[in-house]
Amino acid sequence: MSTTIVNLPDQSTARVPKTNFLSKENGLLSWLLTGDHKRIAMLYLISITVFFFIGGALAGLIRLELLTPQSDLMATDTYNKVFSMHGLIMVFFFLVPSVPATLGNFLIPIMIGAKDLALPKINLLSWYLYIAGGTLMLYTMITGGVDTGWTFTTPLSTHYLNTNVLGAATAAFIAGFSSVFTGLNFIVTIHKMRAPGMTWFRLPLFVWSHYAASILMVLATPVLAITLVLVGVERGLGIGVFDPAKGGDPILFQHLFWFYSHPAVYIMILPGMGVISEVVSTFARKRVFGYTAVAFSSVAIAVFGFFVWEHHMFIMGVSNYSTLVFSLLTMLVAVPSAIKIFNWTFTLYKGSLTFETPMLYAFGFMGLFTIGGLTGVFLGSTGTDIHLTETYFIVAHFHFVMVGGMLMAFLSGVHFWWPKMTGRMYPEKISQLAALVTFIGFNFTFFPQFILGTLGMPRRYAAYPPEFQILNVFSTAGATILGVGYVLPLLYLTWSLRYGEVAGNNPWQATGLEWQIQSPPLTENFVQIPVMDHDAYDYEWLERQKEKEVTTSVG
Amino acid sequence: MSDSTAIVNGQAADAHEHPHPPYQRHHFENMGQQVDATNFAMWLFLLTEIMFFGGLFTAYLIYRNWYYPAFVVGSHQLSILWGTLNTGVLITSSLTMAMGVWCAETRRKGGLVWCLVLTFLLGLVFLGIKTIEYSEKIEKHHVPGFHYSVQSFVDPQSDPEVYKAYHDKPLRLDMARHTEVYFSLYFAMTGMHALHMIIGISILGFMIFRARAGAYTTGHITFVENFGLYWHFVDIIWIFLFPLLYLISRHG
Numbered sequence: 001m002s003t004t005i006v007n008l009p010d011q012s013t014a015r016v017p018k019t020n021f022l023s024k025e026n027g028l029l030s031w032l033l034t035g036d037h038k039r040i041a042m043l044y045l046i047s048i049t050v051f052f053f054i055g056g057a058l059a060g061l062i063r064l065e066l067l068t069p070q071s072d073l074m075a076t077d078t079y080n081k082v083f084s085m086h087g088l089i090m091v092f093f094f095l096v097p098s099v100p101a102t103l104g105n106f107l108i109p110i111m112i113g114a115k116d117l118a119l120p121k122i123n124l125l126s127w128y129l130y131i132a133g134g135t136l137m138l139y140t141m142i143t144g145g146v147d148t149g150w151t152f153t154t155p156l157s158t159h160y161l162n163t164n165v166l167g168a169a170t171a172a173f174i175a176g177f178s179s180v181f182t183g184l185n186f187i188v189t190i191h192k193m194r195a196p197g198m199t200w201f202r203l204p205l206f207v208w209s210h211y212a213a214s215i216l217m218v219l220a221t222p223v224l225a226i227t228l229v230l231v232g233v234e235r236g237l238g239i240g241v242f243d244p245a246k247g248g249d250p251i252l253f254q255h256l257f258w259f260y261s262h263p264a265v266y267i268m269i270l271p272g273m274g275v276i277s278e279v280v281s282t283f284a285r286k287r288v289f290g291y292t293a294v295a296f297s298s299v300a301i302a303v304f305g306f307f308v309w310e311h312h313m314f315i316m317g318v319s320n321y322s323t324l325v326f327s328l329l330t331m332l333v334a335v336p337s338a339i340k341i342f343n344w345t346f347t348l349y350k351g352s353l354t355f356e357t358p359m360l361y362a363f364g365f366m367g368l369f370t371i372g373g374l375t376g377v378f379l380g381s382t383g384t385d386i387h388l389t390e391t392y393f394i395v396a397h398f399h400f401v402m403v404g405g406m407l408m409a410f411l412s413g414v415h416f417w418w419p420k421m422t423g424r425m426y427p428e429k430i431s432q433l434a435a436l437v438t439f440i441g442f443n444f445t446f447f448p449q450f451i452l453g454t455l456g457m458p459r460r461y462a463a464y465p466p467e468f469q470i471l472n473v474f475s476t477a478g479a480t481i482l483g484v485g486y487v488l489p490l491l492y493l494t495w496s497l498r499y500g501e502v503a504g505n506n507p508w509q510a511t512g513l514e515w516q517i518q519s520p521p522l523t524e525n526f527v528q529i530p531v532m533d534h535d536a537y538d539y540e541w542l543e544r545q546k547e548k549e550v551t552t553s554v555g
Numbered sequence: 556m557s558d559s560t561a562i563v564n565g566q567a568a569d570a571h572e573h574p575h576p577p578y579q580r581h582h583f584e585n586m587g588q589q590v591d592a593t594n595f596a597m598w599l600f601l602l603t604e605i606m607f608f609g610g611l612f613t614a615y616l617i618y619r620n621w622y623y624p625a626f627v628v629g630s631h632q633l634s635i636l637w638g639t640l641n642t643g644v645l646i647t648s649s650l651t652m653a654m655g656v657w658c659a660e661t662r663r664k665g666g667l668v669w670c671l672v673l674t675f676l677l678g679l680v681f682l683g684i685k686t687i688e689y690s691e692k693i694e695k696h697h698v699p700g701f702h703y704s705v706q707s708f709v710d711p712q713s714d715p716e717v718y719k720a721y722h723d724k725p726l727r728l729d730m731a732r733h734t735e736v737y738f739s740l741y742f743a744m745t746g747m748h749a750l751h752m753i754i755g756i757s758i759l760g761f762m763i764f765r766a767r768a769g770a771y772t773t774g775h776i777t778f779v780e781n782f783g784l785y786w787h788f789v790d791i792i793w794i795f796l797f798p799l800l801y802l803i804s805r806h807g
Binding site: 114115116118119120122180184185187188189191192193218219220221222223225226227229230233237238239240241246247248249252255256259524529 | 580581582584588591592593595596599600602603604606607608609610611613614617618621622625699700701732733735736738739740742743747
């Protein structure tokens with residue numbers, strides 16, 4: 001039994017193809033005015049990495065402040081600004097666009113056998129909106145910041161804070177449009193641009209999960225947009241939709257905000273689940289177990305995702321009866337999520353597993369997402385929620401899902417498709433180490449926070465009682481390890497752009513259409529539009545293809 | 556290569572070598588796919604717009620339920636005459652827009668330009684009437700956040716014009732103050748609608764120039780068609796705003 005499936009061309013003769021989407025045109029303008037989905041994906045990859053490290057640096061500051069019980073590294077209001085900006089940047093400028101705008105942009109047209117997304121100009125526009133929003137957010141940060149938390153909670157944001165709420169809200173508003181246009185583009189592309197023979201049930205699960213996430217982007221984000229407009233107008237002009245002094249209701253703000261922001265959680269996680277489906281199948285050499293169930297579970301998560309928002313508001317004075325209903329609905333989301341985890345596990349069962357880096361990250365995802373998901377059930381149950389909400393338990397919960405889940409999936413995907421995007425392999429050993437370091441660092445950072453939460457340490461404070469210090473020291477130490485785990489890929493992936501081994505078309509011997517074309521792909525992706533005559537993850541088809549190639553070259 | 560070469564050679568050109576119409580984007584297989592995809596995208600965009608206004612309608616629904624008396628007297632402050640007139644103006648502009656799409660389909664360049672100009676002007680008339688209505692609100696201190704006054708609602712006789720028409724009973728101060736929520740929603744909803752009108756009118760201005768250059772009478776009318784959808788959508792939003800804000804209490 002082999003320990004690796006990596007199949008690289010002979011390095012002494014192999015070259016990265018001269019003509020590809022990266023080399024087609026040169027110069028800054030050819031990038032800034034491009035309509036090519038692959039180039040836009042690369043632009044996104046670079047900009048998202050920048051924002052990730054800014055958000056990460058802010059996280060580092062938070063952990064450093066929490067090393068000691070007193071507020072000594074920074075003033076308490078500075079601390080408020082730091083965690084607010086950490087949340088805003090990570091949510092709107094990293095997590096929401098992370099996988100869809102980079103990997104999704106790059107891969108969806110190729111996976112369905114199209115030359116580009118349906119609306120290339122809109123795609124470029126959404127990158128510019130992202131950059132505009134991001135720049136405004138950074139400008140807000142350096143000109144005084146904002147201390148509402150990422151939730152813009154009224155009346156705090158509309159009446160009581162004198163920080164730059166308008167700037168941050170406008171930035172999030174603009175970024176929201178970027179996300180709407182990405183989702184819209186994906187839906188249109190998946191509906192209208194599929195190659196002949198590419199039926200819905202032959203689509204890779206990556207495409208299904210992006211489809212589900214896109215529905216959420218298109219339907220939920222506009223509600224955030226109007227909510228932010230109302231917050232802005234209320235703050236700037238003093239109208240009274242959320243102002244209790246005028247008869248407005250701040251709880252209405254909460255409803256509207258979470259109507260977006262709960263589905264947003266699934267916007268963040270669903271594309272990551274798509275990555276895991278591809279990676280698990282490839283490194284287990286098996287069709288994803290229960291393809292249809294996994295495909296529909298994505299859609300189910302999207303649909304259920306719209307009917308659970310009130311679980312963010314259980315302690316905010318909503319009616320007990322609605323709490324009951326929303327608690328039950330929240331439990332329902334566990335079903336499709338569990339379907340995915342179980343089906344990936346069954347895919348592993350009796351598979352020929354190999355443990356390349358993407359697979360290690362995928363294992364990290366499955367374990368950490370499961371913990372994150374199960375603790376979500378604690379919080380969905382009203383009884384425990386009253387005890388745990390607004391404590392570090394919540395912080396740990398969503399970091400397990402978002403960082404342990406989504407970030408692991410993002411890194412898994414970036415490693416998995418790196419050879420396709422750049423034509424070169426990343427160095428295997430050190431990246432396996434990075435995956436391990438990330439996993440260890442992550443658990444060190446966030447597991448203690450579950451304990452802190454159950455002990456009652458509230459979130460969002462710069463200071464805490466001294467008896468919590470030991471666990472906070474653990475957490476900060478873990479964050480340091482985690483930081484190393486994130487810097488490593490940045491270094492070796494950059495290194496590999498020049499010095500990595502030439503990957504060839506299909507280093508993983510995977511079945512997706514993207515692996516049947518050259519790496520990096522041509523600008524038009526396919527020389528000829530493919531005709532799909534087999535199901536997704538059909539490894540026997542791949543074997544037959546290889547035999548054919550051998551016969552042709554001999555004959 | 557051109558058609559003539561294919562004819563000279565006496566061969567049917569390969570499907571791939573047929574020259575595409577200039578407006579076909581390279582990544583589409585054929586025009587049918589392009590038109591299909593673009594129209595679908597437009598409908599999806601309108602769906603996002605429904606969700607956008609949906610937030611406002613939700614807020615309206617809740618507050619109207621809570622503060623019904625305030626909403627009734629608030630709506631008495633709106634001029635039903637201006638509102639009806641504006642509804643007429645907007646529906647007419649939808650008609651001229653629809654005629655414009657028809658002109659584009661049937662390649663009538665002059666007709667298209669005229670229709671677009673008419674739509675453009677009617678859009679401006681709508682905004683003009685809206686400005687008159689807004690300025691009335693400013694005069695009466697009914698703009699939330701700017702020296703808002705509940706005078707007309709705690710003492711209706713101080714506002715003889717409205718009092719003569721409706722004979723509103725004075726509201727208790729706490730309910731009277733909730734009229735500010737009504738006017739907040741009035742300005743938020745009509746303001747967002749007006750913003751969409753302004754965007755639409757700007758695009759129309761651009762389209763008039765393009766139409767004069769003959770850009771939409773080549774048989775490729777996706778842009779005009781989709782802009783038409785947008786314009787009708789903005790119209791439909793108004794069709795909901797008008798009864799909710801103006802007519803809400805006029806059943807007797």
